[in-house]
Amino acid sequence: MAAYNSDELFAKGRSASFDGNREKGRVYLMKALEKSPDYVEIRVFLARTYLWDDMPDKAKETLAPLLDQEPVDLGAAKVMFDAAYWNDDSETALLWANKGLDKNPTDKDMLINKAKALGDLERYDEGLEMLDILLQRFPGDKAVLSLWETFKTAMRANSITASASYDFYSKIFGNASLYSLQYGRRTSIGSIFLRANESNRFNTNGWQIEADAYPSIAKGVYAYLNYGFSPTSLFPNHRAGGEVYVSLPWAFEASGGFRYLYFGKDSGFIMYTGTLGKYYRSLWFSARVFITPDPAGASKSLGLQVRRYFSNANNYVGITGGFGFSPDFRNLQSNDGFSSSEIYKLRAWRIGADYQQPVGDRWLLLATVGYASQEYLFDVGNYVGITSCSVTARYQF
16 A cells, blocks of 8 residues: 555555445545545544444544534534534534534535434424525525425324225235224424214224324423224224333434234233334334233234435335234234134234325325234134225325
């Protein structure tokens, strides 16, 4: 390497890093810094490679000479913004956005970053003021327009949601349907939802009313609460749920809680559940487990989910999969005769895909398709295939 100058080493380091060989790339970059310790662009890029590999402390250590400056170097501030923002620390991210803008008040990327942090902190009015200024400078910019639409949507406290789901059984059973109508409102302590469900399956009609709440407990901590009632055989007579979600460092989220289903006298049971999720760039990965205690041995089920977000949090495509009984997956639970000693022991597996797309700045459309294979209650060891599809429309106001 001795024959290469700093620019040549920098070029080789960038090329290796972008090709996925960041260890090799960092060797070139550190050698370049030895030759030119004041070469700011090399130092910033080296720090970013550490951030890509989830090594924020190394990134900050690399940037230390630039972070002590007043004002802070813009490139270094952008790396530190990403380190905080990816860690779901929007307060710190906003501080770094402001530090970077002290260096260059008109930098478009950092202005957008600041607006993102303000949005995460629900300071939408301030964020919209910034975005309006950006739209004057960059009319029609897709990133700015997308963020503007996201803020406008978030500021609307009410929503009406209608959905229709259909299940097509491969044999024995007739097709089934589920219709839902929901009202939602965002409040100062969290969101609440009231929902009515109507189902037709197995030549029987049934209905259910439900309420969901997502109260905020503390910064990075919120809860999920659910209660449902039905006097009909197609739904549990009572269902309830509670869960606490906690944001963890580096865009992880974990939760723990329970679901309770009661189908009649001596036929209620409780399931314990937990999740672990992780944001990575525009991807969301999540795994959920259900455990049902039983004298003969606990029953377990697992669900997996991956989402790829596009222009904003309301626009995504996802895939799902899992095995075992899940009380959150409605077509694996509602049937005459299910009881606490039977339903959660049924073996099943499922796969699915969904796509959500905003339409204008008030509508959201969601479409899902899926396939499940479920064990018969009356013929253990044999299975029925269930092909499902649903369409959901939400209007926000």
